Amino acid sequence: MKIDGIALIVGDDVDTDLIIPTFALQKSRDPRTFADYAFYHTIPGFKDVPEKIIVAGHNFGCGSSREEAVFALLFADVKAVLAMSFAPIFKRNAFNNALLSVQIDTSGIKKNDTLTIDVDRKTVYDTATGEDHTFTLTAAEETLIRQGGLLPMLRKRLASR
Amino acid sequence: MPTLVETIVSKHLRSSVAAGDEIEELPVDRLLVNDVAAVQLVELYREVKDLNPEPFDPSSVFVVLDHVVPPCDSMIADNLYRTKQFARTLHLNLFKEGQGIEHVLLPENNLVKPGDILLGTDSHTCTNGAVGCFAFGVGITDALFVMFTGIFYNFIVPETVLLTCSGSLQKGVYAKDLILYVLSHLDQKKVLNKVLQFSGSVFASMPLDGMLTVCNMTTEISAKTGIMPYKMKEDLKADVADRFTFDISQLEPYVAVPHSPLNGKSVTEIDVEITKAFLGSCTNSRFSDLQVAASILKGKKVKDTVDLYIVPGSRKIYEQIQEEGILSTFIQAGAVILPPNCAACFGKHMGVLGPSDVCISSANRNFVGRMGSKDARVYLASPATVAASAITGTITDPREVLP
Numbered sequence: 001m002k003i004d005g006i007a008l009i010v011g012d013d014v015d016t017d018l019i020i021p022t023f024a025l026q027k028s029r030d031p032r033t034f035a036d037y038a039f040y041h042t043i044p045g046f047k048d049v050p051e052k053i054i055v056a057g058h059n060f061g062c063g064s065s066r067e068e069a070v071f072a073l074l075f076a077d078v079k080a081v082l083a084m085s086f087a088p089i090f091k092r093n094a095f096n097n098a099l100l101s102v103q104i105d106t107s108g109i110k111k112n113d114t115l116t117i118d119v120d121r122k123t124v125y126d127t128a129t130g131e132d133h134t135f136t137l138t139a140a141e142e143t144l145i146r147q148g149g150l151l152p153m154l155r156k157r158l159a160s161r
Numbered sequence: 162m163p164t165l166v167e168t169i170v171s172k173h174l175r176s177s178v179a180a181g182d183e184i185e186e187l188p189v190d191r192l193l194v195n196d197v198a199a200v201q202l203v204e205l206y207r208e209v210k211d212l213n214p215e216p217f218d219p220s221s222v223f224v225v226l227d228h229v230v231p232p233c234d235s236m237i238a239d240n241l242y243r244t245k246q247f248a249r250t251l252h253l254n255l256f257k258e259g260q261g262i263e264h265v266l267l268p269e270n271n272l273v274k275p276g277d278i279l280l281g282t283d284s285h286t287c288t289n290g291a292v293g294c295f296a297f298g299v300g301i302t303d304a305l306f307v308m309f310t311g312i313f314y315n316f317i318v319p320e321t322v323l324l325t326c327s328g329s330l331q332k333g334v335y336a337k338d339l340i341l342y343v344l345s346h347l348d349q350k351k352v353l354n355k356v357l358q359f360s361g362s363v364f365a366s367m368p369l370d371g372m373l374t375v376c377n378m379t380t381e382i383s384a385k386t387g388i389m390p391y392k393m394k395e396d397l398k399a400d401v402a403d404r405f406t407f408d409i410s411q412l413e414p415y416v417a418v419p420h421s422p423l424n425g426k427s428v429t430e431i432d433v434e435i436t437k438a439f440l441g442s443c444t445n446s447r448f449s450d451l452q453v454a455a456s457i458l459k460g461k462k463v464k465d466t467v468d469l470y471i472v473p474g475s476r477k478i479y480e481q482i483q484e485e486g487i488l489s490t491f492i493q494a495g496a497v498i499l500p501p502n503c504a505a506c507f508g509k510h511m512g513v514l515g516p517s518d519v520c521i522s523s524a525n526r527n528f529v530g531r532m533g534s535k536d537a538r539v540y541l542a543s544p545a546t547v548a549a550s551a552i553t554g555t556i557t558d559p560r561e562v563l564p
Contacts, residue, residue: 013421017528022508025197026229026237029204041535059349062383063528065284067201067300087383088354089284093300138183140315150302150314151208158212158309 001119001146003100005053005079007126009111010043012057016090018042019061019069034068035075047076053117055109056083060101061090070097080117082106082124082133095141096150102135119145162396164321165388166356169276169295180320180402187316189307191221191273193281194253195263197228197507199244202282202301206247209309217311219252225266228503230258233510261475261501264288264443268373269475275392280307284380285443285525291372293391295356298380319356319385320402326361328410333560335453336371337445337523337543339363340378341415343407345425349382351403357387360395363409370447377444378525381422414558416521417541420529428546428558435519435540438463438551439532441472441499442506442524445544448478450523454548455487457562458494464554469496469547470512472504496551508532514539521550 024037039046054060054073060083061069070093073081080100084107094101100117104124109115114127119142124133137145144150163171163179171177173188194202216222224244232238241258248255256266264285267273275293279286282304289296299307307313324343330336357379364372372389379387414428440446440454451473463469471491473479479501482488491498497512505512506524514520514537522532527539542550545559552562 015528017508017526017531021530026200026240026509028236029200029240031201031204041530059353059383063284063381063526065282065286065298065300066197067302070300071201085350085353088385089298089300092303096300096302138315138317140183150306151205153314154306154309155209155212158209158214 003079003117003119005051005115007055007109007111007113007115008049008052010054010056013059013062014056015063016061016066016069017063020066020072025066025068031068031071032075034072038072038076050077051079052077053079053115054081055106056081057106058084060086062087065089067093070094070099074099095144098145098149100145102137104133104135162399164356164399164401165293165358165390165393165395166295166321167318169278170318172276173278178318180318182318184316184318187278187313189280189311189313190277191223191279192304192307193223193225193263193267193279193283193286194304195228195283196226196230196241196244198282198301198304199224199247200240202304203243203247205301205305214309216251216253216308220254222253222308223256223267223272224248224253225256225263226258227262228507229509230502259476259500262443262446262503264373264377265447265474268292268369269477280304280313285377287380287386288373288377288443290376290386290388291369291391293389293393295386295388297386319354321356321358321399322352322403322405323358323360323397323401325404325406326359326363326409327406328408329363329366330409330412333545333563334412334414335543335545336367336374338412338415339409340375341417341425341541342409342412344378344382344423345417346407347382347405349423352382352384354383354385355402357384359387359389360397364389368449370449373447374444378422381525414543414546414560416546416556417527419527419538419540422526422541428542428556431556433519433540433556434554435467435521435550435556437512437514437518437520438467438469438547439505439512439520439522439524440544440547441470441474441504443474444525445523446472446474446478448481450544451478451482451487454544455490456564457545457548457559458552459490461494461552463495463551466554467551469551470499470505471496472499473501475501505532521547521556523547
């Protein structure tokens, strides 16, 4: 399983209000519409940047538990998030929706670098620098990524009662 | 020796666990859902409805309508209608509009107990750690899973950091000042995803309201949660990841400046004019918070350049302030009294900020755009500092005006 994308750099402490501001929540019941408001205040035209991989500093996704932050990224064509560290609720929500979010040293990755994430080998290859970054996934995280999130697991569990 | 959270998790599993252990199925006692999260949760429920799932324990699932109530537009009104239908169909414990803020209601009505495991679709679920329960925020997919199985899937027992606060708080200095000080002096990287377990003499004499305020803000540093040894035995020799001690006997009123709750400074270093003052939220809207604000506002007037919004945390608190004459004090001072709800803290209604606004707030977040415009500036402080500043029109040390 491989994921390709272009690096889009953000800083430390990106909170979920920045990813999707409060005013956009409850505007629609269709989760796809949240993409229109992703990084509304700070990155104009975020949604229209194709095939992006967010490359962040420390504590990505801090603040609110709103899962709309993950929906906004997924439907705005974010392929994965790489960060120095993640806030715990965001990371959990990301895997529950099969959005790969892995911790690596992101300091050497530059804007628009072409990245290839190999989920089997647990590596991020940066084409621009030729550098290979390795990461780890728990068995459960890998299952969530491969099976499309937590909902299929809940369905399977409910069906087998 | 185990930490508080290890003890709680071990009891639930009937076997000893330690930080780092991977638990395939963590039994959950209670689940909390608010009106904002409910919108997408109800949508997600449609994806499993054909399997006729039943809640693990309907009376232990609390649905609280508190974030955007009364509704400010017809879409939200429709969302609330759907959420009420959902709660009634599944016989969940529904709290109507105006009953109060989720993290005020649960402890107030003894709906969480020491040793419980509580999950909630709100990052400030950690507030409830003040009553000695293991409480943390989750998203809607985890919440749906918990609702119909009673299980939190694949849980890793978190490490604990022991925070000891020694000394006692001086007059005019409160639990809010303490937590703003602690958050601005901790290294975020050392507490990420860890439980902040509080200890020390200051908490022995602190009323529960204050402990709720302290635990409420632990999520702001991306800790897993906060917990107090409330009616529980705490083993100070427990095997923890780190220990930090804070002497708070010389602590002054503290204020978090824009745009992070971790940007704490002594109030004496701040000289800022304000346009808005907000007294409410799950951090500071309890009776003792309103009582201290009233002691400052009594016989005074809110400055003509400032709007002061006061939002009692629950209907019970609303009744209490009426009985004690505090409500009259607020009205006579020229405050705008709003019904129990999250109000402008959530940035959606009832006092949303414009680009030129500068707000002193008793809430928990001052992120860019959190309370409205991305250009608004929000300073976080104790209810006393909010009340004192509302009178003078500048951020004011409450010790200057306290009777």
